[in-house]
Amino acid sequence: MAPAVAILAASSLALSACGGANNPDTGSEANGAENGGEVSELSGTINAGGASSQETAMTEWTQSFAEIHPNAQVNYAAVGSGGGREGFLSGEYLFAGSDAAMDDDEYEASKEVCGPDGAFHVPAYISPIAVAYNVEGVDTQLNMDAETIARVFAGEITSWDAPEIAEQNDGVDLPSTPITVVHRSDDSGTTENFTEYLHAAAGDVWEWEPDGGWPSDITAESAQQTSGVVSTTSDTDGAITYADASQIGGLQSVAVGVGGEYVPYSADAASNAVASSPRVEGQAPNNMAVELDRDTEEAGAYPIVLAAYSIFCNQYEDEATADLVRAFAEYIVSEEGQQAASEAAGNAPLSADLRAEAEDAISQISAG
Structure with missing residues (x-):
């Protein structure tokens, strides 16, 4: 049977909790x-x-x-x-x-x-899901391949001047600021999409199965919902998170390695x-x-999409x-x-x- 949620009609018309008939005056x-x-x-x-x-x-x-x-x-x-x-x-x-x-x-x-x-x-x-960060003194888009992103979020790369990041960003003056990973604390489809990407594209680096909950054995900061992780990242020097690209505000974002090039997020690539x-x-x-193709090598594709x-x-x-x-x-x-x-x-x-x-x-x- 269909949901027993009532539609509460406008003005004086009301329906019972089990869902009565709504008969608007079609002539008025x-x-x-x-x-x-x-x-x-x-x-x-x-x-x-x-x-x-x-x-x-x-x-x-x-x-x-x-x-x-x-x-x-x-x-x-x-x-x-x-x-x-x-x-x-x-x-x-x-x-x-x-x-x-x-x-x-x-x-x-x-x-x-x-x-x-x-x-x-x-x-x-x-x-697209942006890999968004806030690093004082870094006001440009950084490049990272899938393995590097996975190592950052797994807590294996712990500072912004780490060689794995520096070698993909020639000419960028990276500080030694510690990296603070910020993840969703609630059950999140964004988390599931992001971990699907890490699991498919980063090989053995990301050992956890895709899930709507963040892996419990990774120590990191957490916040509720998209607004929470964006706010925490915005307030924390050195923080990095993943969030719907339309809601990252003034945060910088990562151009993701795909097929030998680095691809920034875009609406067209996501569609x-x-x-x-x-x-x-x-x-x-x-x-x-x-079933999204997370490890695509197609030129111009942005694989971290929801x-x-x-x-x-x-x-x-x-x-x-x-x-x-x-x-x-x-x-x-x-x-x-x-x-x-x-x-x-x-x-x-x-x-x-x-x-x-x-x-x-x-x-x-x-x-x-």
């Missing part, structure tokens, strides 16, 4: 808004939560959606990817944001709240990485989760819920929605092919 403009000559009839509230990496984009989407549909509201809590998936599977959220796809066990669990086809992923927010990656198999027919998913049910409890969620999903993947998010958050807009695939996947949302 008081229940809608003029939008391109059409009256919006959507009314209700969507509660959702998940990855903090896409919080800026989600804020833009929810505000713009409310302007198009004044009686519809979307509330998004940036509780982290793990918290978002957990809330979604428990029925607390009508959709989740996650920097990592559900595993097979989570997908099977989603059938309890999303009907026989379970949930599906749409990579609505694509962004191409997702578009060229194979799909995850064995879940919903309309699933768009991908595809932050919006995870939706294929089947919701009633037509009103399905209509509202479908409308929001359609907006965020639309050309207008993707451009708005890109301007606000710096992410990479979906390519035309990915957008068409996403629109088809979303069109299959139905009521149980």
Whole structure:
């Protein structure tokens, strides 16, 4: 069955906690808004939560959606990817944001709240993950290959003038400042994506399996969510972290070694990485989760990328819920929605092919 989360209608209309029918007055403009000559009839509230990496984009989407549909509201809590998936599977959220796809066990669990086809992923927010640092006196982009990045984050390289860093940055006056690694303390899809890259691209240097939690045997500083690690790094001379590139503020970033050259992050390189990656198999027919190629040697590719998913049910409890969620999903993947998010958050807009695939996947949302 579909999630038992109520849609609370605007104004005086209310639904029961188990999800009653929402029947807006389709003949009254008081229940809608003029939008391109059409009256919006959507009314209700969507509660959702998940990855903090896409919080800026989600804020833009929810505000713009409310302007198009004044009686519809979307509330998004940036509780982290793990918290978002957990809330979604428990029925607390009508959709989740996650920097990592559900595993097979989570997908099977989603059938309890999303009907026989379970949930599906749409990579609505694509962004590079920056390896960001704050070193007094170093105001330029540094080069590092995958092995060097892994040794830094593993605590094996402990000062900024270490030979492994210096030899890749001729002409840069590197201080002997100690390196302070800052990682996420919460279960994070950004951590999972970053450790996937280290595990795939750094060979035996990174011995830990990819995971949403940071390896417990690596001693380092930690902070909650993207804003926390960026703030801690900004306040600490010699600090280095990993974070959604759109949210690193004034921090410097690493150009990553790929195929004999050093590639800085860019939106286009991130989008191409997702578009060229194979799909995850064995879940919903309309699933768009991908297996990213982390150790690519393709020229100009930036392999530390996250595809932050919006995870939706294929089947919701009633037509009103399905209509509202479908409308929001359609907006965020639309050309207008993707451009708005890109301007606000710096992410990479979906390519035309990915957008068409996403629109088809979303069109299959139905009521149980």
